[in-house]
Amino acid sequence: MLILGIETSCDDTACSIIEASSKKISVLSSVVSSQIKLHAKWGGVVPNLAAREHLKNIVPVVLTALKNAKINPSQIDLMSVTQGPGLIPALLIGTNFSKALAYLWKKPLLGIHHIEGHIYANFIGIGSQLATHNTQRKKIRFPVLCLVVSGGHTQLVLMKKHLDYKIIGETLDDAAGEAFDKVARILRLGYPGGPAIAEAAKHKSQEINFKQIQNPKSKLTKKFGIHNSEFIIHLPRPMIHKKNFDFSFSGLKTAVLYEIHPVKSAKGSPDMREFNRAGKHPNKLTDKNYITAVATEFQQAVIDVLVSKTLKAAEKFQPKTIMLAGGVSANQELRRQLGEAIKKKFHPVKSTNGSSAVQKFNRVKTTNYHLPPTTYCIDNATMIASAAYFRWQKMNAKQKKSALINWKKIEASANLNLSK
Template sequence: MRLNSIRSRLFQRTACNLLLSRRFTVLAFESSADDTCAAVVTSDRQILSNVVIRQSDLVQKWGGINPAAAVLAHQANMPIAARRALTEAKIDMSNVDGIAFTRGPGMGVCLSVALNAAKTLAAVHNKPLIGVHHMQAHALTALLTTPMHQPDGKLNPAFPRFPYLTLLVSGGHTQIVLAKSINSFRIMATTLDESIGRTIDKVSRLLQIEWGSMSPGSALENFCRQPEEGVLPEIFVPFNPVMPGRLAFSYSALHSHVDRILDLNGGMENFSLANRLAVARIFQNAAFGQIEEKLKLALEDCKRHNIEVGHLVIGGGVASNSLLRERLNACLISCSTDSRVEAVFPPIQLCTDNAAMIGWASMHRFLAGEHDDYTINPRSKWSIEDLENNF
C-alpha cells in the first residue's frame, strides 16, 4: 500500500509538470470494441493528437458490434489512425519515447489489432512498450483533463485526489469503483448481467430509433429530447426498482421490460411516435435512476468505513449523456452532508473510447522506468482489481 501511495503522489505531481526535466511523449493505440484510435500524449498533460475512426455504419448494419466485421475494419483503419496521429502531432517516430496500447478488457480479436500495431512499432523502433487496462484509463482520464490549479494559482477543488469514486458506464461495463491510487482499485458495484450501454443499444434498436452517424446511445438521447409530447401505449407496465438496497447493477431486466411492453401491445406496428417517445423516456429515466440509487449506497458504504471521498469521476461512453450528467450533479448535491462530493466529467470526446486516455494511463509506469515485454498478449477478461497485484 505504501508503494501505491508513493506512485500516486508521483503521478499527481507529474501531472502538474513539477518533476520532469524533459517531456516524455507516448504514442498510444486503442481497439477494444468498435472504435479505432491512436493518439499522442505527453507527460506535461498535452494531447498532441487524438484520432478516433468510428464504425457507426457497421454497427447499424449488424445491429451491434460484429466481431468479424469489426476486426477487419480495425485492420484497415489502424494504419490510417497511426499516420494521422503522428502527422497531427507534428512528430515522427524519432520523437516518440514510448508506445502504449489497450491490453484489455475487451473483445479479444479487436484488442489484437492495437496490440500488434504497438508491439510491431515498439520492436522495430526499439521503444519501450506498455499494455494498459481500459477501465483504469477511464478512471484516470480526469487527472489528464482537469486543471490542477485555478487562474489565481490556488489548487483547483475539482482536481480529483485519491481516494475518489469512479463511475464507469459503457457498452461493456457498469461499475462503481473506489480508486485508492493509480493502480489500486476496489469494485464496489458491478452489473450482474448486461451493461447499461449494451441495454441502451438494444432498446434503441427495439424502438427503431434512427442512428444515422451517431451511436445507438446518442441516438436514443436525441430522440428523447424531441419537443413532442409522449403518450403511453394502451397497455403499459411500470418499471420497478431493480434490486433495491443492494450495491449491484442489473440492466437486462430493463431491456426485457421494454420488450414485454412491445409484445403486450402487439409489436412496433401498433406504436405511434408518441408511444415510442413515452417508452424511451421512461426507460432512460429508469436506467439513470438505478445509477443514482447505487451511487447513494456506495457513498453510504464509504461513510460507514470512514473513507473520505471528495470526487466522483465519471467515464465511459454513456457518461456523454447530458441528462445523466445533470442527474448525477443533482444526486451528489442531495447526498452531501458534511462535505460536498464533486462530479468530475472529462470532455465528451474523452468519455467514449479513445487512445489519449490509454497514453496517459501508461505514463506513470513509463516515468518509473517500467515496461512490458514484446511477447505480451491481450487479456479480454481482466478485473481492474488485479492491477494492484500485477505491478
C-alpha cells in the same frame, strides 16, 4: 514526456499522442476512425468485420496522429495499447501492431486495461498532482469513487490512490450501455443505442407532457399525455432498493419488450421470433410519440438506478471525489441528474459552472464531482495514453527497462481483470 496510445478494443481505431508531466496532460493529437455506419445495419458490432476494418485503418490513423502532433517516432518516450478487455479479433490488431512498432522503434510498451483508460480520461487536460490550486477542475483528490458506465461494464470503483482499484459493485448481467443498445434495437431506433435513445428522450419536454401520479403499487409510475392519446408507462428500477451496490439491467430490457410487445409465447415470455418476423412489427412501434415516451422512461429508469447506487456508495465510503467514466458518461441527462442528486444530498456550499464540472459539498468538505470531457467519454486512444503515464510514474527503473522488451510479452486478453 511524449506518449503514443493505440485503442482497438471494439469498433473504433484510435491513436493519440499526449505530452504528460506533473503539471498537465496535454493532447497533441487524437485520431479516431469510427465504424458505426458499417455496423449499424447489423444492429451491433460484428467482431471479425471490426478486425478487418482495424487492419485497414490502423496505419493511416497512426500516421495521421504523428502528422497532427508534428513529431516523428524518435521523439516518442513511451508507447501504450489497449490490452483488454474487448473483442479479441479487434484487440489482436492493436496489440500486434503496437508490439511491431515498439520493436521497430525500440520503445517501451505498456498494455493498458480499457476501463483504466476510461477512468484516467478524467485526468486529460489537468495536472497529475492531486493537490493543486490553479482551478477547481484540477482538484481530483483521493479517495475517489468512480461510476464506470459503458457498453460492456457497469461498476462502482473505489480508488484510495492512483491505480488502486476496488470494485464495490458491478452489473450481474447486462451492462447499462448494452441495455441501451438492446432497447434501441427493440424500439427500432438504430445503433448505437445510447445516443439514439438519448436523442429520442431529449424531446420529451416539447413532445410529451408528463406528471407523476400515485399508484397503489408504485410511486415511480409516470403518466404520459401525448396530444390526443395517453400512455401509462412504468418500467422497473432493478435492485434500486437492495443494500448492496450491484446492478442488473437484463430485466429492464425484458420489461421494455413486454411493454412494446405483450404477445406471449407458450413459456410466458414475449415471442422474439414473432417480434422480429418481417411485416409483424407491433402497431405501437409506428407511433413516434409512444416510442419517445418509452425511450424517456427507459433512460430515466437506468439513471435512477445509477444515481441511487452511487449515492449509497458515497454515503458509506465518504469519497473526496466522485467521478464518471465510460461511454455512457457522455449522456447529458446522467451527468446533470447525478450532479443535482449529489448537490441535494450533500448540501453544497459552492458550485461552479458546467465547464469546470466540479461541485463542492459540506458533508465531506473536500468532496468534488468530476466529469471527463465528453470528447473522451467514448472509446479513444488519449485515455489509454493518459493511463499509461500514471503507470509509468509508478514503475521503478528495473520495470521501465523491462518495458523495452514488452513487445515479446504483451498478449491481448478479452477478459482482462482490472488490477493494481
